[in-house]
Amino acid sequence: MRFLGLPIVLAIIFSLAGVAPAVDGKKDKKSGGKIERSMAADPNVTITLCVMSGEISVRGWDKGEVRAQSADAEQIEFRRIDKAKDISRPANRIDVMVLDRTDPGGTKGDCQALANVELDIPKGATVQVQTRDGNISIVGVAAVYAGSQNGDIEIGHAQRLVEAGSVGGSISLKDSSGRINLSSAGGGVEATNIRATSAEDSFEVGTVSGDIQLDGVSNGKVVAKTVNGNVTMTGPLTHSGRYAFTTMSGDVTLALPPDASFQLNAKVSQSQEIVSDFALTFTMDGATPPATPKAGAHSEPGPKPSPPGVQPAPAPKVSPPKPAAKSGTVVSPIIVQRSVVVVPYAMRRITAVCGSGDATIYVASFGGTLHLQKK
Amino acid sequence: MRQCLDEGMLQSYFDGELSTEVMERATSHLASCAVCAAAVSELEQESLLLSTALAAEFATSVPTERLRQRLDSAVAGLQVENAGAPRAGVAALLGSFFELFNFALGRTLGYASLIVMLTFGVIFAWMKFRTSVPLTPKDNNVAVTYPVKPPATGGNDFPVKTIPNEGGKEATPKYVVRNAKPNSSRPVAPKSPAVKLIPGERSYLQTIAKLDSTIKSGNKAMRPTLQVEYEKNLAVVDRAIAATRSAVKSNPNDPDAADFMFQAYQSKVDLLNSIADARVYNRSQ
Numbered sequence: 001m002r003f004l005g006l007p008i009v010l011a012i013i014f015s016l017a018g019v020a021p022a023v024d025g026k027k028d029k030k031s032g033g034k035i036e037r038s039m040a041a042d043p044n045v046t047i048t049l050c051v052m053s054g055e056i057s058v059r060g061w062d063k064g065e066v067r068a069q070s071a072d073a074e075q076i077e078f079r080r081i082d083k084a085k086d087i088s089r090p091a092n093r094i095d096v097m098v099l100d101r102t103d104p105g106g107t108k109g110d111c112q113a114l115a116n117v118e119l120d121i122p123k124g125a126t127v128q129v130q131t132r133d134g135n136i137s138i139v140g141v142a143a144v145y146a147g148s149q150n151g152d153i154e155i156g157h158a159q160r161l162v163e164a165g166s167v168g169g170s171i172s173l174k175d176s177s178g179r180i181n182l183s184s185a186g187g188g189v190e191a192t193n194i195r196a197t198s199a200e201d202s203f204e205v206g207t208v209s210g211d212i213q214l215d216g217v218s219n220g221k222v223v224a225k226t227v228n229g230n231v232t233m234t235g236p237l238t239h240s241g242r243y244a245f246t247t248m249s250g251d252v253t254l255a256l257p258p259d260a261s262f263q264l265n266a267k268v269s270q271s272q273e274i275v276s277d278f279a280l281t282f283t284m285d286g287a288t289p290p291a292t293p294k295a296g297a298h299s300e301p302g303p304k305p306s307p308p309g310v311q312p313a314p315a316p317k318v319s320p321p322k323p324a325a326k327s328g329t330v331v332s333p334i335i336v337q338r339s340v341v342v343v344p345y346a347m348r349r350i351t352a353v354c355g356s357g358d359a360t361i362y363v364a365s366f367g368g369t370l371h372l373q374k375k
Numbered sequence: 376m377r378q379c380l381d382e383g384m385l386q387s388y389f390d391g392e393l394s395t396e397v398m399e400r401a402t403s404h405l406a407s408c409a410v411c412a413a414a415v416s417e418l419e420q421e422s423l424l425l426s427t428a429l430a431a432e433f434a435t436s437v438p439t440e441r442l443r444q445r446l447d448s449a450v451a452g453l454q455v456e457n458a459g460a461p462r463a464g465v466a467a468l469l470g471s472f473f474e475l476f477n478f479a480l481g482r483t484l485g486y487a488s489l490i491v492m493l494t495f496g497v498i499f500a501w502m503k504f505r506t507s508v509p510l511t512p513k514d515n516n517v518a519v520t521y522p523v524k525p526p527a528t529g530g531n532d533f534p535v536k537t538i539p540n541e542g543g544k545e546a547t548p549k550y551v552v553r554n555a556k557p558n559s560s561r562p563v564a565p566k567s568p569a570v571k572l573i574p575g576e577r578s579y580l581q582t583i584a585k586l587d588s589t590i591k592s593g594n595k596a597m598r599p600t601l602q603v604e605y606e607k608n609l610a611v612v613d614r615a616i617a618a619t620r621s622a623v624k625s626n627p628n629d630p631d632a633a634d635f636m637f638q639a640y641q642s643k644v645d646l647l648n649s650i651a652d653a654r655v656y657n658r659s660q
Contacts, residue, residue: 130656150601167601185649208608248635267631347622347629
């Protein structure tokens with residue numbers, strides 16, 4: 001029996017060696033029907049991935065390697081596209097090529113796969129992903145370039161740069177910093193808790209018919225443009241920040257803290273309203289000056305030059321404020337109602353100051369209403 | 376002379392054309408030669424026969440060479456005098472005119488061919504004149520014009536309208552009937568109304584046209600989902616452009632209105648850029 005035990009043990013060892021998968025960073029391995037591939041990468045590696053359809057999920061991690069997983073793909077290849085002389089060094093640019101079951105040989109080329117792909121890449125990496133119909137989710141990566149035609153894009157915890165664009169899908173950006181550029185034709189754009197890493201970091205967002213919702217955007221320069229959508233911005237204004245909002249037919253709503261200090265430069269239609277919870281000191285108005293509100297308000301009339309080509313309109317009506325309460329001054333909203341227009345169409349420029357005029361807000365609305373709300 | 380005289384010699388002897396010495400030798404030979412004497416006798420009989428038959432002719436007086444020269448010079452002098460002299464009176468004209476109606480065979484054929492050529496020429500000219508004349512409308516002061524080509528943007532403003540026919544039922548003609556000047560002899564394709572562009576607008580239109588051609592190029596049709604987004608958002612920006620453009624026209628001195636219009640154009644350019652990128656991306660698949 002002693003002599004039989006040794007061969008049995010050896011047989012068991014050899015069988016386990018044949019069954020156990022090879023743990024090699026560069027070889028494919030399949031676990032639970034999911035194909036996986038990994039490769040050593042530089043901490044600031046640039047990863048590119050393109051699929052025709054499928055969900056793309058990218059996560060940043062602390063490891064110095066890139067891992068790709070897919071349950072639908074037939075094969076995943078890592079193509080090193082950096083021109084490093086020393087191949088033994090970790091790759092600086094990697095192209096992740098996904099081959100699905102319809103094209104296992106990869107004859108169709110890149111961006112042809114129909115597969116869901118999960119990527120784990122270093123946190124300091126730059127990722128460039130593109131898909132036609134799938135959704136994109138990217139979390140915890142330094143720089144992001146994302147593009148989709150019909151899919152939604154969700155980005156979170158980006159640290160340096162975000163550029164995302166979609167034709168019909170929506171874009172959501174959270175808890176990120178750096179230079180931001182978001183665009184969507186038909187979808188809406190939401191940005192929450194965005195901050196700048198340097199004074200040059202700008203935040204630009206544009207849509208055609210989608211709404212723009214900004215909450216806690218603290219970049220020094222914020223530009224939001226839309227044609228038919230509404231623009232809503234909530235949160236404090238950045239010290240000496242510059243904000244520009246442009247709409248054609250949508251409303252602009254700025255929900256600002258009560259202690260907000262800003263200078264307002266607005267170009268609005270004569271037929272549209274400007275509703276403000278803040279006490280505005282008008283320095284220039286294309287229409288006739290508003291009436292001085294009663295006690296409790298701080299707005300004062302100033303010189304009112306008429307811009308050329310605009311006929312003066314009668315004084316707008318201002319609802320009288322409520323009496324001040326005993327505990328503090330209560331200022332009712334000042335509503336600058338529409339004027340009686342004499343010309344078929346006319347624009348008017350309004351320049352007003354609230355507080356010390358720290359931040360600068362430019363609003364251009366061709367047919368929408370401007371709301372300045374206290375929040 | 377021992378040899379017999381040949382025929383030429385005999386004829387010359389008979390005509391007296393031989394010299395004296397030859398004549399004497401010929402005579403002595405004829406006296407001794409019976410053959411030559413018989414030949415001379417035969418020649419003498421032939422000559423007598425000819426002179427008898429042509430006696431009348433010989434009797435006619437024939438002018439001499441000198442007389443002939445005198446007559447020729449006289450005739451030549453008469454011809455020179457006639458050429459230098461002017462036509463004389465109406466009779467000469469009429470005479471030359473009526474000579475044209477002298478229907479000789481050659482002249483008749485010439486007249487006939489001339490008439491045929493003139494006839495063909497008239498027929499050809501008439502046919503050509505007939506084709507260049509416009510269709511005469513029934514109503515006065517109305518000219519028929521050709522249909523206007525619809526604009527490249529695909530707007531539905533093809534200017535075709537129905538007009539009632541004589542039976543009172545509405546008909547849909549191929550052409551647009553418009554009032555025109557009565558003296559217009561040729562149908563002229565109507566030109567699209569000139570659109571006065573606002574300064575700075577042209578560059579946007581050119582860019583938009585290029586992007587539009589990029590989007591529409593290629594054999595592959597646009598994907599339905601992309602097509603829906605494209606058309607939906609394109610309608611939005613086009614409405615914005617139209618509204619702002621109208622405002623600019625109403626307020627040409629207002630720079631803010633122009634600024635809005637250019638922003639609307641820029642929105643369209645951005646939209647077309649994204650759609651064009653999507654088209655290029657889809658075509659590569």
